[in-house]
Structures are given as C-alpha cells and as structure tokens.
Amino acid sequence: MSTILRRLPPSEATGLRTGARHSLAEVYRPADLVVLGLGVMIGAGIFSIAGEQAATTAGPGVILSFMIAGIACLLACLCYAELSSTMPTSGSAYTFTYVIFGEVWAWIIGWALILELQFAAAVVARAWAAITVGAISHFGIRVPAADLVQDGLVLLILVLLTGIVALGARVGLRALWIMVSAKLLAIGAVIVVGVAHVDVANFGDFYVPPQPLDTAPATVLGVFIGEGQAFGWFGIFAAASAIAFAYIGFDIVATSAEETVNAPRAVPKGMIRSLVVATVIYLAVALVMIGMAPYTEISEESPLAGAFRAVVVDWMVHVIDVGAVLGLTTVILVLIVGQTRVLFSMARDGLIPRGLATVSRRYHTPTRVTLVIGLVAIVLAEFVPVLTMQQLVVIGTLFAFAFVAAGVIVMRRRMPDLERGFRVPLSPLLPALSLVATLWLMVNLRVLTWAWFALWMVFGLLVYLVYGRRHSLLARPSTPPPRHPHGRHRR
Known part of the structure; x- marks a missing residue:
C-alpha cells in the first residue's frame, strides 16, 4: 500500500528530476493566459445556454443561476490559483494530487482529466461541424448529404488544430489571439444591438412559480429527494x-504554467481574470436575451437567433453563426493544448509510456503526444455518439475540482512553509465551500453519467496496476536525468 500512496516531493514537482520539467519554452504572458481562458470558456454555448435554461428550467431567474454558477466556479478557481502558484507545472490537478495525496490518487485524477479533455475535444468538434453546416444553410446554400459533410468537417478541424498545436505554442497562441478577438467582436455586436430591443417587463421579478418536472433524466439528487x-x-x-x-x-x-513567464504570480491572475471576464460576458448576453423576449416564447433550439428574428433583426443571425463557429474553434484548440500538457506530465513521470514525453527539437513542443491526442479525438468524434455523453466531460472536471479544493486544505497543514505566489483568502472556509459547491454540482448529474464514470475509473485503476505502478519513476532508484552528447537534457 505504501508504494501505491507514494508522493512526489514538492521540490521535484517542478525540478529537473525527469530531464524534462523545464523543457517547454516560456511563451505565455498574463494577457495570453486571459485569452487562453476566454478561448475555452466562451464557445457556442454563450448564444444558447441562457435561453435553453430560461425556457425549460429557471425562467428569468436564469440570471441568478449564472451568478450562482459563477460564484461556485470562482471558489474552485481560487483553489487552483493557490496550488498553481505553489507548483507551476503542466500537470495541473494531476501533479497537485501527486504531491499532496499520493501516486494512486494522482493517477485517478489524471485519468479523470483524460476523460474530460479527450471527450470534450470530440464533443466540441462534432458540435462545431453541425453549427458550421447550419451557418452555411442560413446563407441560403443547400448542403447535400449533410451527415457526410459534417463527418468531413470534423476530420478537417481536428487535423488542422492538432497540426497547429504540434507546430508550437507560439503558432497556436497567435491563432488564438486572432480568433478570440473576432468572436469577442461578434459577442459585442450581439450585446450592443440586443440592448436596443430589451423590454424590462420581460424580466418580471426573476421568479416563476415552481412546476412539476416529470420528464427530466434521473439525477443522483433526484434519487434521494424525488425528481x-x-x-x-x-x-x-x-x-x-x-x-x-x-x-x-x-x-x-493551469496546464500552461510551465510555459508561462513568472508563473507563480501570472497563472493565478490569468485564471481569475479570465473567469471574471467570462462571467461578465455570459451575464451580459443572458440579460440581453431574456430582455428581448419573454421566457415562454424563447426557442430552445436557437434561442438568441430566434430572439433577434422576433424583433426583426434577421442579419444578426449571421453574426451569431460566425461567433459560434469561432467560439467552438478556440475551444477545441485550447482543449488539445490542455490535454497535451496533462499527458506529457503523466508520461515523464512514467505512469504512461515515457516516449510520449518526447519534446520535438524543431518545434519545442510534445509533438508525439499531440498527434496521439488528435488521432484519438478523431476516432471518438467520428465513430462514438459523443454528443450523448457530454456530462462525462463535466463529471471528470468536477472530480478534479473536488481534489484541488481538498488539496488546498491538506497542503496548508502538511506543507505550511512552501512558497506560494497566491493564497486563497479565508482558508479553510473558502476551500471547504468550494468542495461543497462542487459536490452539489456533481449530485445534479444523471445517475447514468455516474455509472459510466465509475466504469471508466475501474478500467483506469486496472491500467495503473498493470502498467503505471511498475513503470513510475518513483518506483526506480533515483538517477540523474539522461543527457545527450552536447550536455543538454534530452528532450
């Protein structure tokens, strides 16, 4: 049992023990991290989620729902900020858990992150293809064999973005800046034009009397208290x-920490600022959407586009289409970057084949693992009904959130003297609240999602016992990192 629970020393979490800890070039600055966060947090959902939830679940009170969700995520973000400032490594929650709780728990979190990021890339790629076909049809162009076209578009976007990530962080960063700027312009147009058509009466008092809900999928919470x-x-x-x-x-x-200048201070600021900006943008779009049309008249399929059609501003539909396509493009790009960095960290720790931790001499990126991730995403998106499994992405993420929140509390007790570039205020109260909020979000997920997640975790533990436990670098005698003939660490 002691071998399974062996912990990575904090000094080695960002050291040169594996010969690769600092092999990734520093390319990100604070503003880049905000763009990175906005690139993944603001996708096509910004144009639909407020309308969908208002029409079916919360009414005008969806504005309060956005605030509650933002607060819950901010609590988790603060916890990530502290641990990232202490261990600025590309492994993120995986490495944090390795240091605080031990190897087997680190593997579990790493396995959950693989589920989150790999499935998310496939899900978003499939959604991107569908939205792109829809956008083309809105221009009056008939798309024959739409399903085949979508399959081709999925392949195109994943090959293109995998190639961009493989060519280097600087290339991906330039592309990200251009696309995020363009989609923010589209969102700005939605807000500015929409405000002119807001009717305050549509907000009511933000409260709609409750109604029985008989058709919702069974959630864990519903099993105990009834639907x-x-x-x-x-x-x-x-x-x-x-x-x-x-x-x-x-x-x-947080996975970009190893590639960030002055990471202990820049990463916490980048995470918190990007989340705050995203929350404000989501709230602004939600206010405009709810204000433009009564919640009872909002279309569930295309809520924002429907609202603009209702006020006879049809041309905004094309702006929304462009924003949605760009939004999902940046989401896929950042997901591939994040997944690459997590698997890269697990590989150089020996828990998965170390060959995946190879860094290209030419491009200075983990090209090999990037190509593997892109290939797996293509297979999932093309051959698995990923759109029916979106909640698996959420549960994998929330599982990591829970460990990070608990990790702040445990690390404050076990390692109080570690240097921290950021500290969660009012600890342990806020980390405890983050843990409670995360668990609340998790019990609101479907029972079927939990069942699939449990099966994924059991499979992951088997992989660890068969391979990871024996090949972990902590299972070997400590040796200096290999060097190539010119005296530099092998990459």
Missing part, C-alpha cells in the same frame, strides 16, 4: 448546475 421542479428556486439552482458547464475551462489555464 424536482422546473422554475422556482429549485429550478434556479438546477439551471446553475447546467450553466457551470459553460464556465469550465479556467482549469486548463
């Missing part, structure tokens, strides 16, 4: 759980 209600306070909190999915992504900023 809840639409609207009312229960509906507002239920919508907050769904909306939290929109904010998820700030944690991926």
Whole structure:
C-alpha cells in the first residue's frame, strides 16, 4: 500500500528530476493566459445556454443561476490559483494530487482529466461541424448529404488544430489571439444591438412559480429527494448546475504554467481574470436575451437567433453563426493544448509510456503526444455518439475540482512553509465551500453519467496496476536525468 500512496516531493514537482520539467519554452504572458481562458470558456454555448435554461428550467431567474454558477466556479478557481502558484507545472490537478495525496490518487485524477479533455475535444468538434453546416444553410446554400459533410468537417478541424498545436505554442497562441478577438467582436455586436430591443417587463421579478418536472433524466439528487421542479428556486439552482458547464475551462489555464513567464504570480491572475471576464460576458448576453423576449416564447433550439428574428433583426443571425463557429474553434484548440500538457506530465513521470514525453527539437513542443491526442479525438468524434455523453466531460472536471479544493486544505497543514505566489483568502472556509459547491454540482448529474464514470475509473485503476505502478519513476532508484552528447537534457 505504501508504494501505491507514494508522493512526489514538492521540490521535484517542478525540478529537473525527469530531464524534462523545464523543457517547454516560456511563451505565455498574463494577457495570453486571459485569452487562453476566454478561448475555452466562451464557445457556442454563450448564444444558447441562457435561453435553453430560461425556457425549460429557471425562467428569468436564469440570471441568478449564472451568478450562482459563477460564484461556485470562482471558489474552485481560487483553489487552483493557490496550488498553481505553489507548483507551476503542466500537470495541473494531476501533479497537485501527486504531491499532496499520493501516486494512486494522482493517477485517478489524471485519468479523470483524460476523460474530460479527450471527450470534450470530440464533443466540441462534432458540435462545431453541425453549427458550421447550419451557418452555411442560413446563407441560403443547400448542403447535400449533410451527415457526410459534417463527418468531413470534423476530420478537417481536428487535423488542422492538432497540426497547429504540434507546430508550437507560439503558432497556436497567435491563432488564438486572432480568433478570440473576432468572436469577442461578434459577442459585442450581439450585446450592443440586443440592448436596443430589451423590454424590462420581460424580466418580471426573476421568479416563476415552481412546476412539476416529470420528464427530466434521473439525477443522483433526484434519487434521494424525488425528481424536482422546473422554475422556482429549485429550478434556479438546477439551471446553475447546467450553466457551470459553460464556465469550465479556467482549469486548463493551469496546464500552461510551465510555459508561462513568472508563473507563480501570472497563472493565478490569468485564471481569475479570465473567469471574471467570462462571467461578465455570459451575464451580459443572458440579460440581453431574456430582455428581448419573454421566457415562454424563447426557442430552445436557437434561442438568441430566434430572439433577434422576433424583433426583426434577421442579419444578426449571421453574426451569431460566425461567433459560434469561432467560439467552438478556440475551444477545441485550447482543449488539445490542455490535454497535451496533462499527458506529457503523466508520461515523464512514467505512469504512461515515457516516449510520449518526447519534446520535438524543431518545434519545442510534445509533438508525439499531440498527434496521439488528435488521432484519438478523431476516432471518438467520428465513430462514438459523443454528443450523448457530454456530462462525462463535466463529471471528470468536477472530480478534479473536488481534489484541488481538498488539496488546498491538506497542503496548508502538511506543507505550511512552501512558497506560494497566491493564497486563497479565508482558508479553510473558502476551500471547504468550494468542495461543497462542487459536490452539489456533481449530485445534479444523471445517475447514468455516474455509472459510466465509475466504469471508466475501474478500467483506469486496472491500467495503473498493470502498467503505471511498475513503470513510475518513483518506483526506480533515483538517477540523474539522461543527457545527450552536447550536455543538454534530452528532450
């Protein structure tokens, strides 16, 4: 049992023990991290999630749902900020857990992150293809064999973005700046034009009397207290759980720590600022959408576009299409970057084949693992019904959130003298609140999602016992990192 629970010493979490800890070039500055966060947090959902939840679950109270979800995610973000400032490494929650709780728990978190990021890339790529086909049709162009076209578009976007990430962080960063700037312009147009058509009467008092909810999928919470209600306070909190999915992504900023200048201070600022900016943008779009049309008249399929059509501003539909396509493009790009860095860290620790930790001499990126991730994403998106499994992305993320929140509390007790570039205020109260909020979001997920997640974890533990436990670098005698003939660490 002691071998399974062996912990990575804090000094080695960002040291040169593996010969690769600092082999990734520093390319990110604080503003880049904000763009990275906005790139993954603001996708096509910004144009739909407020309308969907208002129409089916929360009514005008969806505005309160956005605030509740934002607060819950901010608590988690603060916890990530402290641990990232202490251990600025590309492993993020995986490495934090390795140091604080031990190897087997680190593997479990790493396995959950693989589920989150790999499935997310496939899900978003499939959604991107569908939205792109829809955008083309809105211009009056008929798309024959739409399903085949979508399959081709999925392949195109994943090959293109995998190639961009493989060519280097600087290339991906330039592309990200251009696309994020363009989609923010589209969102700005939505807000500015939409405000002119807001009717304050549509907001009511933000509260709609509760109604029985008989058709919702069974959640863990519903198993114990019975299926809840639409609207009312229960509906507002239920919508907050769904909306939290929109904010998820700030944690991926932590995976860039090893490539960030002055990471102990820059990464916490980048994560917190990007989440705050994203929350404000989501709230602004939600206010405009709810203000433009009564929640009872909002279309669930295309809520924002429908609202603009209702006020006879049809040309905004094309702006929304462009924003949605760009939004999902940046989400896929950042997801591939995040997944690459997590697997890279696990590989150089020996828990998965170390060959995946090879850094290209030409491009200075973990090209090999990037190509593997891109290939797996293509297979999932093309051959697995990933759009029916979106909640697996959420549960993998929330599972990591829970360990990070607990990790702040435990690390403060076990390692109080470690240097921290950022400290969660009011600890252990705020980390404990973060843990409670995360668990609340998790019990609002479907029972079927939990079942699939449990199976994934059991499979992961088998992989660890068969391979990771024996090949871990901590299972070997300590040796200096290999060097190539010119005296530099082998990359």
